[in-house]
Amino acid sequence: MTDLLEGEYQPSTQQWVRDNVELYESTGGKEGWYLRGRKDWPVVVITSVGAKSGKLRKNPVMRVEHDGAYLAVASKGGAPEHPVWYRNFLVNPVVQLQDGPEPALYRARLIEDQAEYDEWWQRAVEVYEPYADYKPKAEAAGRTIPLFVLEPVD
Template sequence: MSETPELSPTDWVREQTEKVLEAGTTDAVELMGMKIVLFTTTGAKSGKKRYTPLMRVEENGKYAMVASRGGAPKHPLWYFNVKANPQVDVQDGDTVKTMTARELPMGAERDHWWELAVAAYPPYAEYQEKTTRVIPVFVLE
């Protein structure tokens, strides 16, 4: 298993991650004027650590990971990593902590976190309209 996380092959994701790593804080990056959180997941098949920058959705020390993939028909690859390995490192600002992710089933708790996610990043609502799949939401505690 690799201990040094791998950067994304997707240019814009890699560039955002590199900015965070160089600065030592997620405060170095904003997307559309909104804050991000840098998650480090473990590959479901490879066991390799991988960085995943996502929009910051936080409440009372808990975080959400929204598997939107921009409203694409399939889940992002990191979704399968988190399902297989729910221990995730979460960097918010310059603080890093290990948390446990759980996927939220349909219901009041997911509805609450979805509302928080859309408030933090309104395009999530558009992404849901674009796809026939229900966009998964994980909460990390």
Template sequence: MTTTGIDWDHPKDPRPGWQLDHVRQYVESGGTEGHHWRGTQTLLLTTVGRISGSAVRTPLIYGEADGSYLVVASRGGSAEHPLWYRNLTAHPEVRIQVGPEVMQGTARTATSEERAAYWPVMVGHWPAYEDYQARTEREIPVVVIEPAGRKPAAGA
């Protein structure tokens, strides 16, 4: 399946709850609110559903390294990977909103060497990642998102 023809501008958002509230605040403010959250920074990741083929948006804590954005597929230490991670492993083309900037990008799982370098960066942003890793036998992936082009968010 190709991501050509995906309606990136009208993604499916999370179910009602704090994540949906976070996404709405982020989008409605053009990224001026919601980017900073609980002492860290967040972005909105839009992936292509591996089953639905539709755009799906998720708020995530992020870090930066070497011109790329980093996110962690923790799912709170669950034994299973989050859906967004399974989506991007099937379709690596993604869209992210970082504050007021929206950009397409390509996502990939960090190599072992990259993970060793990037894991401490991400734990610095959200120390609970260490607790999440202790809860599960799976190695929690760090995802590298390499941006392609940037444009201002709607309303920004």
């Protein structure tokens, strides 16, 4: 078994993120496994290492899973810029993912192949339909929404 990420945790500046992460972790995923009260929007909690600070950052991310791999969609609601954790994943690709009671380590890989991107994008939209609205917003701002596949670390 691989050791989990260690270090100082710096909570999000956004209250709803802090609340969601705390509820998820304190109940082993029995509560807080959904986004903003919507049980049809399942989430996992991903812990990454800050690219600049080196501190642990935790975020609820939509649960898009296929054959033991997960997807992290760097949508930021279609904003013109990437979410902060995007850079964290590039600089420190080993992340901790919690889907239920036990966290595990995964390696984040940015999808660069268009066919793989399209396949995972479709899965993401099936789980969380608002992604379909985020894509044209991001593209209008000159940004393609990055997708990361998270694969288990042995």
